[in-house]
Amino acid sequence: xxxxxxxxxxxxxxxxxxxxxxxxxxxxxxxxxxxxxxKALPEKGYERLASPHLRPTQITPPRPGA
Numbered sequence: 001x002x003x004x005x006x007x008x009x010x011x012x013x014x015x016x017x018x019x020x021x022x023x024x025x026x027x028x029x030x031x032x033x034x035x036x037x038x039k040a041l042p043e044k045g046y047e048r049l050a051s052p053h054l055r056p057t058q059i060t061p062p063r064p065g066a
Contacts, residue, residue: 005030
């Protein structure tokens with residue numbers, strides 16, 4: 001594991017411990033651990049679009065094919 005991958009794993013492990021109060025269940029790639037964390041989170045809508053401070057002219061819809 002190179003330095004970058006090690007740092008990603010360490011950050012993902014710290015996030016796991018913060019959210020679950022225990023060490024991560026797997027050792028390996030940080031990307032896999034982040035994927036497991038994201039899948040365990042509840043789905044939420046994109047809250048920025050519901051902001052009362054955001055004007056309709058500031059919202060750009062996605063381009064077709066993007």
